[in-house]
Amino acid sequence: MTQRNRIVIAVILLAALIGGMLGVEALRRSAAQPDLPGEEADYPPGSIPVRLNGDVLAYFTPDDLDSLDTVSFVVDEEGKTQEGWLLRDVLLLLLGPTRLTDACVITVASSSREKSVDLTWVEVADEANKVLFDLSGRGTLKLVSLLERLDVRDEWIQDVDRIDVVCP
């Protein structure tokens, strides 16, 4: 077999791998169903429900990212750049500014990793804290920040799938 033929076969193999991954992922998304009680039937596949005082008010979808600016910061310890979308901007986009007050507490959680963090709106709204969603290597959202309780790898919330806002 010539080297040219070997390369052609390898490229076909590569294309098959890519096609397989994206195809299975597309099937996964289309088959996704709400896994939490009380979810609406029109749950958009591949979205994150955003609840306000227990009621689902919006779904955070990949399309929402198009209208948001990205910001970044560098993790001191590792020199790694975290880049993504501010949680503040996501909440303002989905819930609007009038519903969010300084007394609101925002819980960002990952059911698969059994991790969550509670943040006040004051902390989230302060851009200096850089409370943002970075896209992880496998394409899920990871909450990171310069805040002390979210600034190292073990404290980050990987695979975020739930955002709860509680406002008194």
Next chain:
Amino acid sequence: MKKRYFTTFELILLALFSALIVVAKIALRFPITLSGHSGIFWMAIVIVGAGIVPKPGATSLMGLTSGLIAAFLGMGDFGALNTFMSYTFVGVGTDIALWLLRDPEHLIGAPVAAAIGHLAKLLFKWVFGIVSGTPVGFVALGLAKAVVGYIVFGALGGLLGALTLRALRRAGFFTYLAEKR
């Protein structure tokens, strides 16, 4: 006495390349945030290792060893097993690709092999994510972006590796190695 598949000298070389992969991952920074960007260094080292120890299984062993080192150093976002297997898959994927493509110095073959090897890492992460219950949300957007990043940077790393191997050959490094062996 049965002859060993890898000589001690080759094992030492592979161990050094494995350590170099981890060091490169920690120390070298590429000022962009696309998924898989570290593959440009990573895959260059893997391809150079494959050229210097040209035996099937060499890159798998490199992946396994670098995975062990990285897991013990606590690298990666998703735990030691994920880190170990990710590194191992890079080696195994590159091995399979080089089994087909043969020549790690080929300027087209090496980037293709490196792209396959690097994509094998993403494939593992993705499958591991599904098995461990990763939410479906955002994955498709990120996956498409990540696939492009992994392939492009893996291929660039492969090209860099092939060019390095050619430079080493011109400099007489392989003649020197043959004498050492």
